[in-house]
Amino acid sequence: MTLSEENYLKAIYHISDTCEGGISTNAIAEKMNTKASSVTDMIKKLSEKGLVNYKRYKGSELTAEGKLIATNIIRKHRLWEVFLVEKLNFTWDEVHDVAEQLEHIKSEKLIDQLDEFLGFPKRDPHGDPIPDKDGNVSDNADVLLVTLDKNEKGIIVGVKDSSSSFLKYLDKQGIALGKKIKVIDKEPFDNSMKIRIKKEEFMISQQIANNICIKK
Amino acid sequence: MTLSEENYLKAIYHISDTCEGGISTNAIAEKMNTKASSVTDMIKKLSEKGLVNYKRYKGSELTAEGKLIATNIIRKHRLWEVFLVEKLNFTWDEVHDVAEQLEHIKSEKLIDQLDEFLGFPKRDPHGDPIPDKDGNVSDNADVLLVTLDKNEKGIIVGVKDSSSSFLKYLDKQGIALGKKIKVIDKEPFDNSMKIRIKKEEFMISQQIANNICIKK
DNA sequence: CTCTTTTTTTAGACAAGACTAAAAATTAAA
DNA sequence: TTTAATTTTTAGTCTTGTCTAAAAAAAGAG
Ligand SMILES: [Mn+2]
Ligand SMILES: [Mn+2]
Ligand SMILES: [Mn+2]
Ligand SMILES: [Mn+2]
Numbered sequence: 001m002t003l004s005e006e007n008y009l010k011a012i013y014h015i016s017d018t019c020e021g022g023i024s025t026n027a028i029a030e031k032m033n034t035k036a037s038s039v040t041d042m043i044k045k046l047s048e049k050g051l052v053n054y055k056r057y058k059g060s061e062l063t064a065e066g067k068l069i070a071t072n073i074i075r076k077h078r079l080w081e082v083f084l085v086e087k088l089n090f091t092w093d094e095v096h097d098v099a100e101q102l103e104h105i106k107s108e109k110l111i112d113q114l115d116e117f118l119g120f121p122k123r124d125p126h127g128d129p130i131p132d133k134d135g136n137v138s139d140n141a142d143v144l145l146v147t148l149d150k151n152e153k154g155i156i157v158g159v160k161d162s163s164s165s166f167l168k169y170l171d172k173q174g175i176a177l178g179k180k181i182k183v184i185d186k187e188p189f190d191n192s193m194k195i196r197i198k199k200e201e202f203m204i205s206q207q208i209a210n211n212i213c214i215k216k
Numbered sequence: 217m218t219l220s221e222e223n224y225l226k227a228i229y230h231i232s233d234t235c236e237g238g239i240s241t242n243a244i245a246e247k248m249n250t251k252a253s254s255v256t257d258m259i260k261k262l263s264e265k266g267l268v269n270y271k272r273y274k275g276s277e278l279t280a281e282g283k284l285i286a287t288n289i290i291r292k293h294r295l296w297e298v299f300l301v302e303k304l305n306f307t308w309d310e311v312h313d314v315a316e317q318l319e320h321i322k323s324e325k326l327i328d329q330l331d332e333f334l335g336f337p338k339r340d341p342h343g344d345p346i347p348d349k350d351g352n353v354s355d356n357a358d359v360l361l362v363t364l365d366k367n368e369k370g371i372i373v374g375v376k377d378s379s380s381s382f383l384k385y386l387d388k389q390g391i392a393l394g395k396k397i398k399v400i401d402k403e404p405f406d407n408s409m410k411i412r413i414k415k416e417e418f419m420i421s422q423q424i425a426n427n428i429c430i431k432k
Numbered sequence: 433c434t435c436t437t438t439t440t441t442t443a444g445a446c447a448a449g450a451c452t453a454a455a456a457a458t459t460a461a462a
Numbered sequence: 463t464t465t466a467a468t469t470t471t472t473a474g475t476c477t478t479g480t481c482t483a484a485a486a487a488a489a490g491a492g
Contacts, residue, residue, distance in 0.1 A: 004479065025440055038480055040441055045478095057440060057487060088329035098323045105321075107314045113304035220449065241470055254450050256471055261448095273457060273470060 003104050006073050007032065008042050009051060012062055013070035022059025071135035077103035078124035078131075079114050085125045086118060092125040093167035126167075127158025127177050127213060143216060145181070146191065146209035153182045158213035166211060173202065181214065219320050222289055223248065224258050225267060228278055229286035238275025287351035293319035294340035294347075295330050301341045302334060308341040309383035342383075343374025343393050343429060359432065361397070362407065362425035369398045374429035382427060389418065397430065 011031045015023050025043070029036045047054040051066035062070060080102040084090035090098075112133075115121075122138070123129055131137045142157055156179050159167065170176065174197060184201055185194040191206035227247045231239050241259065245252045263270040267282035278286060296318040300306035306314075328349075331337075338354070339345055347353045358373055372395050375383070386392065390413060400417055401410040407422035 002478080026438095034479095035481065036440065037442080037482080041479075084326070088326065088333055090325070090329070094325070098321070098326055101321045101323075105314070105317045107317070109306070109310070110300070110304065110314055113306070117304055218448080242468095250449095251451060252470065253452080253472080257449075 001069065004042070005046060005051075006069070006104060008039075008046060009062065009066055009070040010073050012052065012060065013067060013074070016061065022061050024059050028060075068135045071131040071137060072133070073103050074137075075131040075133070076105070076111055078128060079111060079118065079121070081124045081126070082118050082121045082130075083114060086121075091167075091171075093162075093164040093171070095125060096162050096164075123158075125177075126162050127156075140213065140215075142213040144210060145183075145193075145195075145212040145214050146206055148183045148193075148214060148216075150183055150186050152216070153180065154214035154216045155179070156181055156212060157215045159211055160213065161211040169208070170212075173204075174198070174200065175212070217285065220258070221262060221267075222285070222320060224255075224262060225278065225282055225286040226289050228268065228276065229283060229290070232277065238277050240275050244276075284351045287347040287353060288349070289319050290353075291347040291349070292321070292327055294344060295327060295334065295337070297340045297342070298334050298337045298346075299330060302337075307383075307387075308378075309380040309387070311341060312378050312380075339374075341393075342378050343372075356429065356431075358429040360426060361399075361409075361411075361428040361430050362422055364399045364409075364430060364432075366399055366402050368432070369396065370430035370432045371396055372428060373431045375427055376429065377427040385424070386428075389420075390414070390416065391428070 008028070011028055012023050015027050015031060019027075025036050025039045028043075029039045032039070043052060043054050043060050046052045046066065047060070050063055051069065052060045052062055054060040077099045080099045081095040084095040084098060085092060121130060127140075129138045129140060140158065143154075144160070145154075145156075148154060156175065156177055158177065159170070175181075179197050182196045183193055184196050187193065191209070192203055193206075193209055194201055194203050224244070227244055228239050231243050231247060235243075241252050241255045244259075245255045248255070259268060259270050259276050262268045262282065263276070266279055267285065268276045268278055270276040293315045296315045297311040300311040300314060301308060337346060345354045345356060356374065359370075360376070361370075361372075364370060372391065372393055374393065375386070391397075395413050398412045399409055400412050403409065407425070408419055409422075409425055410417055410419050
């Protein structure tokens, strides 16, 4: 597995999570910040290797083997993120870029021992589940904040967007994993909402509410 | 810096340690397990970038800038080796290959925090000094075991060969860093020697004695 | 059902890094 | 000091992964 192949598999896996069916070449190109023609080339190679199913003009999807490789990389990514936050004093908005590099380190013992060293964590600093070695991912039955109605309550358990700017915004507002949240009011016009966290009330836009995961 | 460029700089740095003057193209090729023609190409590129001084047919040596990059990679390599042994239960013969990968991870904060997390170690699991951020390496005034005379004593402080097979041999013989050692007898014919460690006496060949560093 | 727009694939080119084979420079030998 | 051996460089090729431009297929509009 080259670094590039691994990144393609991971991208396809992540896209598959959101939309159903065969993944379009353009969707992959957009996620990878590359051109569709490059994607076609790589997809062909991965298809040769039996890691994706591909029919010309019909899009692609991961095989079982491809999916296992993808989840393994995601497992490594998220374990490293936990390590960086728990052991090396990184904040949750700083870890992603470094984890993008660390996820490609090849050593089974390394990742097993890291897992143990961290106490077999179940989730990464952004609330995302850490796959096990066989590729099983505990799918969260969580719900987006935007779907809560007026007066509903819940606990913040994750974020969908892990960009530094978004996470820093959350920090500034005092929005963090584990906090209790209540929807005080909802503006139908733009779907913005007034929320309460720890007795403080403030407005957030729909875009924000769209990227916060809640357990009711 | 690409991965390949970094590895070349590191190789040149390590060769410079042993022999003096300009490093020959062939020496680099041998260390990197590549061909001389590939080395010439890369040396030219590094020369363009001001990281090595190079004159056709005259060999190459690192500039101050090139040396700083090299020591920084070695710093990372050795810190990761400490991490693997101290925190993740790796043995000293298992760490090198993983550290070869980890040394290329780019994040200043990562390595600073790792250094602190490990308690600012001075040496790696093989007794090699860990360079500081400015490229200063505490050069050891240590001596090779092979140079000790009959009845001389010392403490084992390092190994020159970090190959798995050599380290496993040492483990089997009970030879480890920090142990006191005494030369009981020396065979002039083949330079093998009888040594004592913790009341146990046994023979070792010159090749072994050549790769063990001693502080008298 | 035909024409247009969008998506996807092909064809051809390029940069990085490596290799082989051959030429040039240096070093060693006679 | 000429010749022979060795070292180093050049020339040309290959693979990986990327790109642009153009062709082909699929999807949408009227
Ligand atoms: Mn991440
Ligand atoms: Mn994450
Ligand atoms: Mn090492
Ligand atoms: Mn070492």
